[in-house]
Amino acid sequence: MNDFRRTALWVVLVFSLVMLWDRWQLHHGRQATFFPTPPASVAQAPGAASATSAPIPQATTTGSAITPAAPPPAQGEVVWVTTDVLKLGFDTAGGTLVHAEFLQHRDLIDANRPFTLLERNPKRVYLAQTGLISAAGGEALPTHQALMRLTTPQSALHSGGPTLELRFESPVIGGVQLVKTYTLQRSGYVIDVRHEVINHGDAARTPQLYLQLVRDASKPAGESSFYSTFTGPAVYTDAKKYQKIEFSQIDSNSADIDKTADNGYVAMVQHYFASAWLLDAGLQREYYVRKVDTGLYSVGMISPMGTLEPGAVKSLQARLFVGPQEETVLEATAPGLELVKDYGWLTILAKPLYWLLVQLHGMTGNWGWAIVALVVLLKIAFYWLNAKAYASMAKMKAVNPRIMELRERYQNDPQRMQQEMMRIYREERVNPMGGCLPILIQIPVFIALYWVLLATVEIRSAPWLGWIHDLSAPDPWYILPFVMTLTTILQTALNPIPPDPMQAKLMWIMPLAFSVMFFFFPSGLVLYWLTNNILSIAQQWIINTRLGVPPKFHLPKF
Numbered sequence: 001m002n003d004f005r006r007t008a009l010w011v012v013l014v015f016s017l018v019m020l021w022d023r024w025q026l027h028h029g030r031q032a033t034f035f036p037t038p039p040a041s042v043a044q045a046p047g048a049a050s051a052t053s054a055p056i057p058q059a060t061t062t063g064s065a066i067t068p069a070a071p072p073p074a075q076g077e078v079v080w081v082t083t084d085v086l087k088l089g090f091d092t093a094g095g096t097l098v099h100a101e102f103l104q105h106r107d108l109i110d111a112n113r114p115f116t117l118l119e120r121n122p123k124r125v126y127l128a129q130t131g132l133i134s135a136a137g138g139e140a141l142p143t144h145q146a147l148m149r150l151t152t153p154q155s156a157l158h159s160g161g162p163t164l165e166l167r168f169e170s171p172v173i174g175g176v177q178l179v180k181t182y183t184l185q186r187s188g189y190v191i192d193v194r195h196e197v198i199n200h201g202d203a204a205r206t207p208q209l210y211l212q213l214v215r216d217a218s219k220p221a222g223e224s225s226f227y228s229t230f231t232g233p234a235v236y237t238d239a240k241k242y243q244k245i246e247f248s249q250i251d252s253n254s255a256d257i258d259k260t261a262d263n264g265y266v267a268m269v270q271h272y273f274a275s276a277w278l279l280d281a282g283l284q285r286e287y288y289v290r291k292v293d294t295g296l297y298s299v300g301m302i303s304p305m306g307t308l309e310p311g312a313v314k315s316l317q318a319r320l321f322v323g324p325q326e327e328t329v330l331e332a333t334a335p336g337l338e339l340v341k342d343y344g345w346l347t348i349l350a351k352p353l354y355w356l357l358v359q360l361h362g363m364t365g366n367w368g369w370a371i372v373a374l375v376v377l378l379k380i381a382f383y384w385l386n387a388k389a390y391a392s393m394a395k396m397k398a399v400n401p402r403i404m405e406l407r408e409r410y411q412n413d414p415q416r417m418q419q420e421m422m423r424i425y426r427e428e429r430v431n432p433m434g435g436c437l438p439i440l441i442q443i444p445v446f447i448a449l450y451w452v453l454l455a456t457v458e459i460r461s462a463p464w465l466g467w468i469h470d471l472s473a474p475d476p477w478y479i480l481p482f483v484m485t486l487t488t489i490l491q492t493a494l495n496p497i498p499p500d501p502m503q504a505k506l507m508w509i510m511p512l513a514f515s516v517m518f519f520f521f522p523s524g525l526v527l528y529w530l531t532n533n534i535l536s537i538a539q540q541w542i543i544n545t546r547l548g549v550p551p552k553f554h555l556p557k558f
Helices: 002-027 154-158 247-251 327-333 344-364 367-381 383-409 414-427 437-455 479-494 501-520 523-546
Strands: 078-082 086-091 096-106 114-120 125-134 163-169 176-185 190-199 207-215 232-237 241-244 265-270 273-279 285-291 297-304 313-324
Touching: 078 096, 078 163, 086 176, 096 313, 114 273, 125 176, 125 190, 125 273, 125 313, 154 163, 190 207, 207 265, 207 273, 207 313, 232 285, 232 297, 247 285, 265 297, 273 297, 313 327, 344 367, 344 437, 367 383, 367 437, 367 523, 383 414, 383 437, 383 523, 437 523, 479 501, 479 523, 501 523
Parallel strands: none
Antiparallel strands: 078 086, 086 096, 096 114, 096 125, 114 125, 125 207, 163 176, 176 190, 190 313, 207 297, 232 241, 232 265, 265 273, 273 313, 285 297
16 A cells, blocks of 8 residues: 555656646746647738738538638728727728727736737737628628728717717628628627628629637737646537637647537637627527638638528627626626636536635725635635544644654564554554545635636736735745745644655655745735645644644654
């Protein structure tokens, strides 16, 4: 049994050190040694990529792909509008949204400017596009490459009303004209987009509307290499629920998504922020993800608009969400949209923890103190479990001198030594695993809290006290991670020394190795772990004293 535990601990240690080294390499801008990732695609310059970077989606109703002949890319101009929370740029080439700034969220690298999600420049491309394709093939229809005309008066773009409208009209292409009308709410992140299709030709048309999000594969600027968050497309349907798609899956054509549905949405997700195209439930649509030849990736859906007779007009309403992953806003916007704030397999635990954190913030007015209060409440909830664990550790510490004596006496007779150890455990009613099981039960809760703190955008740029001005960024003076490392050393020193010398060394090496990683973690996560350490030390000290086992520090012997 000891050999197995020793081997398992060695495996965990080696793997932890491998992961730590890889993260260290990435943090310093080098390629990972053991788990390399493919280099991110470099977006083309606006002159090369512009709003026409993504290809026109293919018609699908005939069963075989039909690519309509596309007109040459058009050069448009950018129209700028500002609401209370957004600054947006729309290109008249396709009426495409090419820029989105969040006025209430600051950039992590340059705090003097707002955070930008959608943009088009030599380093990054991230766009929201719509257009028409013909279900029957043949003539091309107005796409995101068509040069449109803004018909909204300039004076209306700067009015102080509760809503703001932008109307773009395409030329007649293939006998069809597309009119896009964006309606913005002054204080919202949801944009209503009405698509009016007018048949000016002398024959019936069968247009299909596509809505797509296009971006490069680069990670968000300022993202830490010491923890991983998802960046990429996502598709939601009632049947398969939330499906994340890695860029590598698109490269290998292995993405498994629902192809058709009459519900759901498509999204582009990154840490703290997301964009999503939304259609009303009941409208038939086909989902797709694909790679663009220029190194970009697209996720979208195509919805048929039926047959359009000569002179007829049809419209289809869509919504575009572009904003932070605020859970209550996402839940109110569309079914399942809150899942872009991804807690993974611990969602069932993470959601109540987030709700409790929000309530505590309402009482304290400070996200840092809300984190501290939440950890205190969790420690109270698990008090009796922890008490049993620490009581078991205290008993182990009391019999530890006898165990060490046995090891010396029977060092050449492992079987006899094991028998004598088990006899002492029975006589003293000590369970060697009694200190582990209560703690293991709590691990999923604390992992869920970790993901809550990592994913909650409200903590981004939120101060705590003194030198901590942003709980989502590492401590600029490394004070919190240094104190956390000291508490980790103190907590380890209070534990009984394992009888196996190798286990005793691992007991020190592993916590210290993980403590190093916390120097690069967001200060909110470090604050949560530090608070947990302090409360654990206090409870362990009290229980040891009550059981007549004076707290004693066991320093490592390497």
